[in-house]
């Protein structure tokens with residue numbers, strides 16, 4: 001492998017080969033935060049689909065703006081040493097994996113670099129150290145949840161699979177996904193065959209007619225339990241008894257089958273109506289010595305084994321005391337609060353999704369935790385509603401979605417003045433934005449610890465502790 005410094009230096013001058021057809025030859029210098037490759041041409045930055053740092057590529061400009069251009073790689077004329085063959089046959093067109101063709105340690109190198117750049121450029125926090133990214137022990141078959149879409153092609157043809165890279169409205173037929181188990185890919189085939197045999201119409205996102213919309217699979221990695229969640233337009237699922245009989249016969253690890261119905265135009269796999277066709281309507285997963293119930297619509301970390309590493313990293317930083325009152329904001333199914341409950345005096349969890357709060361309450365009971373309670377609603381509203389005597393939290397954990405904290409939620413969290421604030425983030429850009437405000441309010445943060453939850457993809461997770 002080339003030395004890190006050398007691989008970031010352009011070795012050939014970049015040049016425009018034919019500006020009429022807008023074909024260029026550039027050397028890739030870096031990987032951007034959203035997974036695109038970065039080069040420079042005539043003083044302007046070029047973001048490319050394809051290509052790895054250190055490679056010289058021929059590319060076609062697809063968009064030209066005053067400050068940057070976008071391009072698609074046509075040919076790699078000089079490959080870098082870190083390029084490896086992708087394992088997956090779908091890699092060149094799948095929207096899931098971005099860097100399966102890049103050695104894993106180089107993926108981690110660029111993820112760390114991107115965290116540092118966000119801290120510097122967005123947060124103005126150059127003094128904060130970024131640790132090496134903690135690698136995922138499993139770099140394939142690590143996901144416990146996958147969502148597949150049905151795609152209407154014409155009256156007699158449909159596809160069931162994942163989004164094509166860069167296309168929100170095109171789906172390819174999935175043969176096998178290496179980020180999930182072989183069994184999960186086999187279930188995709190089984191459901192596709194079933195829909196064909198039963199001639200069930202597939203939902204068309206353009207006309208909003210048709211029935212089959214999504215297939216969501218959850219597979220608990222510690223317990224082996226599988227949930228099949230079939231999301232359709234409103235109505236009964238034709239042949240549902242045959243589907244349940246076939247699935248449970250062929251895949252004995254299926255613990256539950258759920259039929260979710262979503263009649264809304266928004267193309268998401270969340271359902272308005274839920275019918276449990278088989279089993280209890282949830283599966284159970286194990287984290288450390290606690291058991292967690294996961295329902296169809298509730299959030300659970302998607303890489304089970306690495307979520308233990310993520311949480312442990314955060315808990316070591318937080319190091320709570322037995323007298324602490326802990327507030328777990330954006331608590332999902334309650335995992336962080338439940339895992340910490342035995343180490344503190346009291347925990348309060350706040351979560352927007354009703355289904356997740358229901359699961360969090362079940363999970364607390366399941367693990368016989370009594371010093372925890374949950375509030376369902378927006379974090380910013382919860383914080384606004386707190387009376388003065390309820391505002392005494394020693395430690396606050398925040399684990400928001402990619403958008404980070406709403407400005408009011410952030411302001412109200414800081415106003416609680418906890419001694420320690422643990423921030424778990426799945427987006428270094430919004431983390432850096434929020435970190436800037438937290439530091440400006442008088443907190444210090446010395447280091448940030450990225451943990452790789454999503455090998456081969458552009459996604460980055462990190463943990464940081466802010467102390468008064």
Ligand SMILES: C[S@@+](CC[C@H](N)C(=O)[O-])C[C@H]1O[C@@H](n2cnc3c(N)ncnc32)[C@H](O)[C@@H]1O
Pocket residue numbers: 299300301329330331332333334335336350351352353356377378379380399400401426
């Ligand atoms: C990244 S997940 C974290 C879940 C949990 N901490 C865990 O580790 O499993 C973010 C959670 O925030 C919830 N959420 C999103 N917006 C919210 C809001 N405004 N108020 C409360 N919860 C929200 C989502 O439903 C999701 O469960």
